[in-house]
Amino acid sequence: MDKKVVVIGAGPAGLMAAGRAAERGLDVILAEKNDRVGKKILISGKGRCNITNSTDIEGLIENVPGNGNFLYSAFYTFSNQDLIDFLEGYGLKTKVERGGRVFPESDKSSDVVDVLLKFIKKSGVRLMLNTAVKDIITEDNCVRGVVTEDGKAMECDSVIIATGGASYPGTGSTGDGYRMAEKLGHTIVDLKPSLVPLLAKQEWVKELQGLSLKNVEITVKSKSGRKLYTDFGEMLFTHFGVSGPVILSASRHLLDYDYKDVKLIIDLKPALTEEKLDARLQRDFEKYSRKQFKNSLDELLPQKLIPVIVDLSGIPSDKFVNQITRDERRSLVRLLKNLEIEIVGSRPLKEAIVTAGGVSTGEINPSTMESKLIKGLFFAGEVIDVDAYTGGFNMTIAFSTGHLAGMNC
């Protein structure tokens, strides 16, 4: 009789794992509690799905601050290029954007879901929608089956837990996999929000709500001034603080620190050194010498930012530009290159792009994704204690670990 496998969760990890296992001739049930597969894929990358990244394998690992080394086997066995080839094999053309981010050429995440549906259908997976798994049955530390929410038992030889993390619970990722794994003796490393918007102390940050800055450099510094992290790109001001790509990545970095011990510094003009920015200001000030200070920054800054910078500069807003002293101008330069924001926390786990923490990697065989505690139990995707920066790395983790689990279950 065919070996029977139940895969729990039809996100990228579960869909890949189920398809691979079925291709090997196993009898595979894919249980998904929603009425459709891949809900998180659909909202990923703002509806465009940043599928993977075009960097090399070392680059992939470097972009996984949460236990990257655990993923060597997974990435080497099924790499970013293998993923692109797989998707293109099903007719999904891809394109590479800034920072090596790979997207469907169509800009439609639904096209990725369509490919995965075709894949599981072709390989013979039995998809059970509206089916939430509640428990995994074991005997002598071997998997024997699963029980669904409505009390139905299904016998099987292997189970792959691909239930995702605990963020964006509306997509179905409500942390069920952690509970099931913990019941079977697995350690769950503390769950924390990663790639999450940050809360700022200063009121002026909230006044800038809706403002997006495209080319800024952000630096995370310790209170003593030591540089801990720096990044360049786009950020956004919100009604509670800051968000956008560079902030989300910084939030992962900040996980290792207490917020009160660090500060966020924004360089609004990273392309200009202090000297060049000073020279630029001198030119603007000459041009607008008869204007008041508050009316002299139109060419340098977005409109919304001007009153805030004027206020923070300490230079009276109605002072005539030709009366601004050299010291005042110099301190304005320093402000533009070192705008300080005090971070006081982050938005909650449910609003994080990924969940850091999860099933301890020390208890999973990295070459097979099998549990070291329970025979026949496998893990794939975000439920594992791995997490990456933005740029397509988290999807890659899901697909690569899903592939490995599906090939070894």
Ligand SMILES: Cc1cc2nc3c(=O)[nH]c(=O)nc-3n(C[C@H](O)[C@H](O)[C@H](O)COP(=O)(O)OP(=O)(O)OC[C@H]3O[C@@H](n4cnc5c(N)ncnc54)[C@H](O)[C@@H]3O)c2cc1C
């Ligand atoms: C807004 C947003 C945008 C993102 N954009 C990107 C991006 O562009 N690129 C990128 O790399 N990453 C992105 N991510 C992260 C990425 O989507 C996830 O890391 C990835 O989807 C994890 O895949 P997974 O298969 O492990 O889990 P999920 O995609 O979360 O899938 C888990 C599935 O398991 C099901 N499930 C859970 N419990 C049960 C149960 N008890 N029984 C049955 N089924 C169950 C859920 O319903 C769900 O369908 C984004 C995340 C968010 C929230």
